[in-house]
Amino acid sequence: MAEAIAFYTLAVLILGLGVAVITTPKTVHSVVFLVLNFLCVAVLYVVLRAEFLAVIQVLVYAGGIVVLYLFVVMLVNLKRAPEAHEDPRRLARLGLALSGAVLLELAGIVVYSYGRVTPASAPAAAGPLTGAGNTEELGWLLYTDYLIPFEVASVLLLVAMVGAIVLARRES
């Protein structure tokens, strides 16, 4: 019951803030709604017993990536409104219809695939997830089974850092 209340509250918050992110006219407000959205997703991770990911979500997303967005919003000094010019070839209504089709398709897949799953696959109360603590088990997996993807991800971050510096540098 507690999980149901938490889930529905968080779902309403996440979806409402998501809609607010893409509908507010001012970009700064959009960034603020994005932070709140990320924080709600972090709380949802806690509900799902992924405490380490919740902390990472707050640190990396709400702390790092959103600050990057805020810096860019502040650096981009617009002399005219960003949505003043519209391409006559733009098909925004078609885009809206297509994204509605994406939602219908995803909902159809969910209903179709979960309709044939027997409810016997409900989670057991105590599983391997509750053994040694989420962070410890995740760290164990990351440094044993997933060591090579982990190293590849670190190289990817290095490449992204170099690329961002090269792109944002002023050519003189």
Place this chain on the structure above:
Amino acid sequence: MEITPAHYTVLSAALFSIGVIGVLVRRNVIIIFMAIELMLNAVNINLVAHARYLENLAGQVFVVFVIAVAAAEAAVGLGILLAFFRNKETVNIDEMNIMRW
């Protein structure tokens, strides 16, 4: 009233669709980047929910990788955006057509 993985999948699908709407309808590139972050978050919710219900931590490991890729994408994308803004003084995606036609 029990919360099943299907509930989380529906939430994830709805959030993903909001991101798709943002990418297809908005014209401000910064907001389009934020919509992409929303879509990545939708995928993460899905992975974490199924990691919990299938009692397999591999899903959470993949969320770590998705977050790393999202950080890399945001850094490079915003770098490109700043470089473009320095040349054309706009963040409207309809005016970013120098490599399109």
